[in-house]
Amino acid sequence: MEAEFLxxxxxxxxxxxxxxEQVRLPGGVRMTARSCKDAEAEYxxxxxxxxxCYEFVAETRELLGGEVRSDLDERVEGAxxxxxxxxxxxxxxxxxxxxxxxxxxxxADQFAAHxxxxxxxRGQRHLAAVADTYRLYAADDDPSDIDFSDEHSPDxxxxxxxxCWLYGARPKIHERLxxxxxxxxxxSEGCEEEWxxxxxxxxxxxxxxxxxxxxx
Ligand SMILES: [Zn+2]
Numbered sequence: 001m002e003a004e005f006l007x008x009x010x011x012x013x014x015x016x017x018x019x020x021e022q023v024r025l026p027g028g029v030r031m032t033a034r035s036c037k038d039a040e041a042e043y044x045x046x047x048x049x050x051x052x053c054y055e056f057v058a059e060t061r062e063l064l065g066g067e068v069r070s071d072l073d074e075r076v077e078g079a080x081x082x083x084x085x086x087x088x089x090x091x092x093x094x095x096x097x098x099x100x101x102x103x104x105x106x107x108a109d110q111f112a113a114h115x116x117x118x119x120x121x122r123g124q125r126h127l128a129a130v131a132d133t134y135r136l137y138a139a140d141d142d143p144s145d146i147d148f149s150d151e152h153s154p155d156x157x158x159x160x161x162x163x164c165w166l167y168g169a170r171p172k173i174h175e176r177l178x179x180x181x182x183x184x185x186x187x188s189e190g191c192e193e194e195w196x197x198x199x200x201x202x203x204x205x206x207x208x209x210x211x212x213x214x215x216x
Contacts, residue, residue: 078126
């Protein structure tokens with residue numbers, strides 16, 4: 001079922017194609033989907049390949065499916081596309097030895113946001129779905145179990161970050177994301193600047209590697 005979902009919606013192909021259109025990378029960013037022991041998605045620097053586990057697709061569907069929405073498939077696809085862009089960032093950082101400051105996991109989240117936001121309304125809906133997956137993961141987290149040494153930011157922080165960047169990119173359209181709980185009014189005041197710094201940073205990093213036809 002998960003294999004069919006990914007194939008029919010051409011999830012891996014579309015992300016691979018969009019990256020190939022933007023940047024020069026011999027052989028492109030290689031991606032594959034398969035069944036694994038754990039529900040995960042990761043970039044393996046040894047093989048230079050991104051692996052998405054069917055179990056991760058199923059977990060994402062279960063998580064988002066807990067909220068009654070008519071557009072579940074679209075939201076699952078959105079969350080998976082974000083994952084592929086996030087892992088794609090690890091691939092680009094690894095292959096090009098991109099210089100950046102801050103934690104690589106946050107930088108990879110920023111790349112995923114940058115990619116989806118520039119795609120317009122659909123990409124932005126996908127990013128909102130991703131923010132929801134982190135909101136839902138965070139609701140399940142036991143506060144005493146949060147591992148602050150984890151290389152990823154805590155789920156609630158990732159939900160807030162995605163909302164902030166999305167709101168910052170299009171404040172008039174995404175006003176409702178400032179709900180006072182996940183994204184506070186206080187944080188939201190700086191989101192336009194956060195988004196602008198993120199956009200400028202990633203465009204600078206990609207510039208030497210742009211495909212000739214690439215636009216942004
Ligand atoms: Zn990562």
